Amino acid sequence: MKAIQKGFTLIELMIVVAIIGILAAIALPAYQDYTVRAKVSEAVIAASSAKSALSEGFQSDGLTGLSSVATSINATPFAQKASKYVVNYCVGATVLTPTAADCAATDNTLANWVVSVAVAATAGNGIPTGLNGNTVVFSPNVNGITPVATSQGAIDWACASVTNQAATGRGLANRVTGTLPAKYAPAECR
Template sequence: MKKMQKGFTLIELMIVVAIIAILAAIAIPAYQDYLIRSQVTEGVTLMDGAKVAVTEFYSNHGTFPSTQVSAGLPVAASISGSYVSGVAITPSTGVITATFSDTGGHKANTAINGDMVSLSPIEIVGGNLKWSCKAGTTAVSPKYLPSTCR
């Protein structure tokens, strides 16, 4: 009389482990990209308040603000988030820049540490502004930018 086998053989277990490893090798980098994109989105969202302030200042004065305070905003370091160390307005051009940092309580991923994303105003007829989102001088990789910035 033959004894019935119970449980899994070693080869079956090795195949399952290999399949899990392959799935993890695909999922972990995709998740890392997702996390970085969400951090960059925070920067773009923090720039929205400055965008409104610069647009209002431009429509009232016909020029860009010379300082953040003249636009009705606090200093750059005061506009920060979990991943963004500050949002600054470039005087006389109106360009708004968010800088990502992993120091001083900020937890930006090392892939974007020190990088910037910018909103640049484009003047159109009638005193209105259109905004162009792009990677800053120390550029965030295009794959991490929100769809509105690509």
């Protein structure tokens, strides 16, 4: 009687190693993009304070309230708005690269009250340094358009990176694009 050998052959082990290598090669870049998206989501959180203040200003005093709040946000020192993953955020009529000078130089006769949030990307925070200063932009819409003097209702915010497909799909007309690549933006901002 012959003894039956148990175990794997060298070929079987090599096939398993090759499969694991292929899966790792696919999964690693996807995971890295996911971790960057998680860090960039802090930009959405940073913008929430500005969005809340602007919405409240609009509800209490219309366009004058929006402009007053925008002036106040832009006058706040950027060091008070910065965090590990956010350089600064400003409210302006055009997409800014928010730095200390940009908020101070913003024209406060704002036309569309866009909140622009710049991402901080450094060697130490895990976001690729090429993304430093890229922006995620939030644009206010009342009944699907930029607020005007006769607008009534709540503000709905359109979020955009270099693309604005989510906002377009929601029927929001005021949707200014930012500079952050879509693959790093939260799903709402793509």
